[in-house]
Amino acid sequence: MSPVLAGVLQLAALVGALALVHRPLGDYLAAVYSSTRHLRVEKWIYRCIGANPSVQLRWPAYLRSVLAFSLAGVLFLYLLQRAQGSLPLSYGFTSISPHQAFNTAASFVANTNWQSYSGEQSMGHVVQTGGLAVQNFLSAAVGIAVAIALVRGFARSRTGELGNFWADLVRGLVRVLIPMAVIGALVLVACGVIQNFAGIHEIGQFDGGVQQTNGGAVASQEVIKELGTNGGGYFNANSAHPFENPNGLSNLFEIFLILVIPVSLTRTFGRMVGSTRQGYAILGTMGVIWLGFSALMLWTEFHHGGAALQEAGGAMEGKETRFGVAGSALFSATTTLTSTGAVNSFHSSNTGLGGGLDLLGMMLGEIAPGGVGSGLYGMLIMAVIAVFIAGLMVGRTPEYLGKKIGTREIKFAACYILVTPTLVLGFTAASLALATPPDSILNTAGNSVHGSGAHGFSEVLYAFTSGANNNGSAFAGLNANTQWYNTTIGLAMLLGRFLPMVFVLALAGSLAEQQPVPKTAGTLRTEQPLFAGLLVGAILIITGLTFFPALALGPLAEGLA
C-alpha cells in the first residue's frame, strides 16, 4: 500500500469512526447536562465541596465560580511543584523554579499543557499523576461547562440563568471524562502503552553510555491528554515516545480521542437548542476546515521538493517511521486544530507550508473542531460574527437561533476575537524587539541580523500562538525555559483561556435574557450549507487578515522559497 493511500484510508477511518460515535455520545452529553438528577457519588462530592448543585447561576456568578475554581487549581499546582523536593515518589527530582512552576501551573489549568520542562527529567509521580493528570481532567471539564453555559444561553429565554457550574463540572468528570478515560486507557494499554509506577530504568546502549527510561502511569495520563485536548506528555517527546504512542493503531486511536468530544459536542449543541440541523451546520463548518487542513498537510508533507525527502517518501525529518508521513501529518493537523498540542512529530521539521498550516490552525482560534468545550464556544462566537454581517445582508436585525445579535452581543463577540491576536502579536513583537529573548532561538540557518531568518521567527510566533490559544504544542527550536518566556507564555495562556471565557459567559447571559424571535421566511437560515460556507469564509478571512503579515514573514517566506 502506498503511503498516500494509507493516509487517505486513515482519514477515512477517522471520519467513519467519528460519524458512528458522535450521535450517541452527543445525545448522552445533552442528557447529562440537562438532567435534574444527581448521582449518589455526585451528591457526596457536592457535600464535600459545599456546593448546592440545584442553584441556578446568572453569568457573573457562573464566571466567578469558574475563575475561583481555576485560581485554586493554579495555586495548588504551583505549590505542588514548588514542594516537589519534599514529596515522596519524586525520583529525587528537586523543586521546580518559581517561573517554571508558574508557567506549568498556568499551562495545565488553562488546558494548554505547554511544557517548558522535560517530564521524565523533572516531574515525579505525585506531580505528574496527582497534579498534572488531575488538572487534565479538571480543565477539560471546565471547558465543557463553559460551552454548555453558552449553549444554554441560546436555548433558554427570558431568564439570565445559565445553570450551575459545580454541577456541570462534577457531571463532566463523573459521567463523561472519567468513564471515557477508563475505557480509553484500557484500549491504549492493549495497544502497548505502559501503565506502572516503576522508577527509572537504565539501559545500556550499543555505542556505550546509558539511556534512562522512566516508568509511570502513562496510559491513564495519555488518554486524558488526548480526550481532554490537553496535550501535556508524560515524556518530553510526547506522543512521539513509544511508551506513549507505540504503533500506528494507537496513533489513530489517539487522533480519534482528540476529536471525539469536540465533534460530539456539536450534536449536544443541536440537541439542546432543539435543532440537530443547527448542530450539523456547525459540525460541517468544523469538518470542512479540518478536512481541508488535513488534506493540505498531507499534500505538503508528501510533496516536498528535496531529493532526500522524496527518496524517503515525503518530508520524514522529525517524524517517527512507525507513523510515517501520513500518520504524522494527520496528527499534526488535528492537534493544532484542536487545543490539544500533543505531538507525534517535530512541527519544526514540517515543511515550511506544513508548519504554516500548524500555525494557522491554531490562529483560527482552534475551532475546527477545537478543544473540548472551547472549540464549540469559539466556533459559536465566530458564528455570531458571521450572522451579524450576513444577517444585515438579508435586511433584518441579525439573529442566531432566534436570539438577536445586538449591540451588547456584538460587543462581547468583538472583545472575544480581540484577545488572542493581541496576546500573540504583542508578545511575539516584544520578544523580538527586546534584547535577550531572541537569544532563545536555536535556529541559526538564516541570514538576518539575528542569524535565524524566517524559521527562527516562526519559532517565537509559534510559541505565543500555541500559548495564547491554549494549544501547548511547541515548534521546538526555542529555549522557552527562561524567565521571559515562562512568564510571558504563562500570562498568554491564562489570559488566552480566561478572558475569552468572561466574554463567552457574558454573551451567554445576554442571550439567555432575550425572548426568542420566531422563525420566518425572512430569517437567515443558519442550518443551511450556504451559511456554513459563509462561516468558513469569515473564519479564514478574519484570521487570515489578522495574521497574514506574520505568516508571510515566517512559514510563507520559508515555504515559498
Add this chain to the structure above:
Amino acid sequence: MSRTPTTTDLSEEAMPTATTTRPAPGGPAAPGEHAEPGRVAGGLFDAGQLLRSLPEALRKLDPRTQVKAPVMFVVEIGSILTTVLAITDPGDWFGWAIAGWLWLTVLFANLAEAVAEGRGKAQADTLRKAKTDTVARRLATTDPDAAEERVPGTELRVGDLVVCEAGDIIPGDGDVTWGVASVDESAITGESAPVIRESGGDRSAVTGGTKVLSDRVVIKITTKPGETFIDRMINLVEGAARQKTPNEIALNILLASLTIVFLLAVVTLQPFATYAGARQDMIVLAALLVCLIPTTIGALLSAIGIAGMDRLVQRNVLAMSGRAVEAAGDVSTLLLDKTGTITLGDRQAARFVPVDGVRETELADAAQLSSLADETPEGRSIVVLAKERYGLRARHEGELGHAAFVPFTAQTRMSGVDLIGDDGAVRRVRKGAAAAITGWVVERGGSVSPDAREKVDGISAAGGTPLLVAVDDVDGPRVLGVVYLKDVVKEGMRERFDELRRMGIKTVMITGDNPLTAKAIADEAGVDDFLAEATPEDKMALIKREQAGGQLVAMTGDGTNDAPALAQADVGVAMNTGTSAAKEAGNMVDLDSNPTKLIEIVEIGKQLLITRGALTTFSIANDVAKYFAIIPAMFAGVAGYEGLDTLNIMRLASSQSAILSAVIFNALIIIALVPLSLRGVRYRPMSADQMLRRNLAVYGLGGLVAPFVGIKLIDLLISLIPGIG
C-alpha cells in the same frame, strides 16, 4: 372621504379607518430628484452634488468632528503622520503621493456624508419657507367670538386658543375646537388639494405653517413653539436630530474591533520586519494600515443612515427616530386596515339576484330607481351597474313625472322613490339593508319569501353585503330580489401579500366586518390572517399577543382610539390626516395618509440594513487583494524572503507602484460607492436564502475580486509615469 354610514352598514365598521385613496404626490423632493412611485429606490445622484458639498467636507476634517467616525479618524491621523514625514524628506515623491491620497481618502469619506446631508438640507430649506413668522390672533376666552389680541406665533403656549380665518397661516400645531375650514397643507405634504379640518372627530388636527383657505376656525394649541411638527421635520431631514441606530452602533463596534486588530497587525509588523532585516518606512506602514482598516464601510456608514431616512422623506414619510426605520426592516407582522388599504374604500354592486318569478331587468330597474336618491358610493355603484349591465340609463327627477324621492338616511337605512302614476296609483320602490327592508315589507302587510332569505344568507356567507329591493304597488308589497354588494380588493394586493410572505412577513387584515365577510375578503386578498369585528381593544390585544410571541408588529392608524395601539406597535405609522393624539403615539407619520405605504416602509428599513451589511462584506473582502499587493512589495526584495514574490500574483510593476495603487484604489472605491450608499442596494422581495446568496455573490465574491482588477489597472496606469515603473 367621510365615514358616512351607508345603506350597506349591516355590519357597521366599528373603527375609523383611513380611507384616503388619492395618489401619492411627489412630495418636497430635493432639486434634481425624482421620487419613484411604488418600489424602493433612491434619488438620482449627480456629480455636481460632490462639488457643492466640498466646503462642508473640508469643514468635517476638524479632528473634533472627525473623531465621531473612528475609522476615518485613524486615517486622518495617518494622513497627518505621512504629511509630516513627507515634509521631513521633501525630495521623496512617494511620501507626498501617499500623504496626498490618504488625505483624499478622508476627504472622500466626508464628502459622502456631506452629500447625504446636503440632500436633506435642500428639503429643510423648502420646509423653512413654510415656517414664516406668523402673527397669532389669540382669544381671551373660550367663546369663539371673544376679544382677540395679536401676538407673535412664537409666544403661544400650549392650551392657547387662536382664531384663523381664510388667508391666515395657522400659527402652531393644534386641534380645531370650533368650526370647519378647508386648509391648504401643501407646505408639508406637497399635495395641493385642500383638506377639510373640523372640530371633534378624527380630522381636527391642524399643523402650524399650513394655510386656511376658507371659513373660520378656533384652534387649541397643543405644541410649544420650536417643537412643532414642522420644526421636528426640519430637524429630521437636516440630520440634526439623527442618532445612531442600534444596528449602526453594533456595526460600529465590530468595525472598531477590526480596526484595533489591524492596528495591532501593522504595529507589530515593524519589530517582525526589523528582525527579518527589512525595517519598514513609516509611510509604508501607514499606507498598509489605511488599506487594511475597513475604510470603505467606515466612510459610508453615516451616509447610508442619512440616505435611508432621506428615502423615507422622499416618500413623504417622517420617521421620528432612526430606530423606527430599523425596526421596520425587522417587522414580521403587518396589521393592515381592510378599508382603504386592502379594499377600495367602498363596497360596490356586483350582481342583481332576483327572487323566483322576477326577471333580472325588472329587479335592476327597481334597484336603479330606488338608488337615484342614494348619494352614497354604494348607491351610485348600483346605478352604474344597472347602466353597464342592462343599459338602464339613470333617470332624473323630471323624467319620472310625479315622483317623491326618499333619500338615504342612517336612521332608516334605506332609500327609494314613490312614483305616482297618471291613474293616481302609487308605486313605492325601496332598497336598503335586509333588516330595514324586511321591516318595511312586513309593516305594509307583506312578507319576505324563504327564497329571498336564502339568497340574502347566501350572499352574506360568501362575504358580500346583501341589499334587498322591494316594491309596494297594485300587486301588494313584495321583495323583488337582492343586490350583491362586494368589497373590491385593490389590484395587485394579492401579489404584494405573496411577496411579503416570501419575505417572512405575516399580514393580518383588521376589519369591523363580521367574521364571514372578513374571511371571504381575506381569502380573496390573500392575507394570512384577519381580525373581524375588531375593536381598538381587540387590536391592542392582538399586538400584545404577537409581541409576546416575539413578533415585531407594524400598523397604521389615524384615530384617537388608535393611539394606544400605535404606541404599542413596534412601528406605528400615523396618517397625517389623523388626530394629533395618533401622530404623537406613532413613531412615523405618513404625510400622504396612504396606509399601503406601510409595505414600502418595511422595504426601506430592510434596504437600509442590507446596504450596511453588503458594504461591510465588500470592505472586508477587499483587504485580501491589498495584502497581496503590499506584503510582497514590502518584503520580496529582502534577502531570504524572495519567496514572497510568489504572492505578487498581480505582477505589479514595483514596490512603490504596488503600495500606491492599493492606496489609490482604497480611496477611489469610496467615491465609486457613494451613489450606491445613497441609493441603497437594489432590493427585491425574496426569501432570506435567495437574498443572502445574491448579496454574497455580488458583494462578497465581488469584493474579493474587484480590488485585484482595480489595483492592477491603477498600477498599469501609474507605472507609465516616468520614474515609477
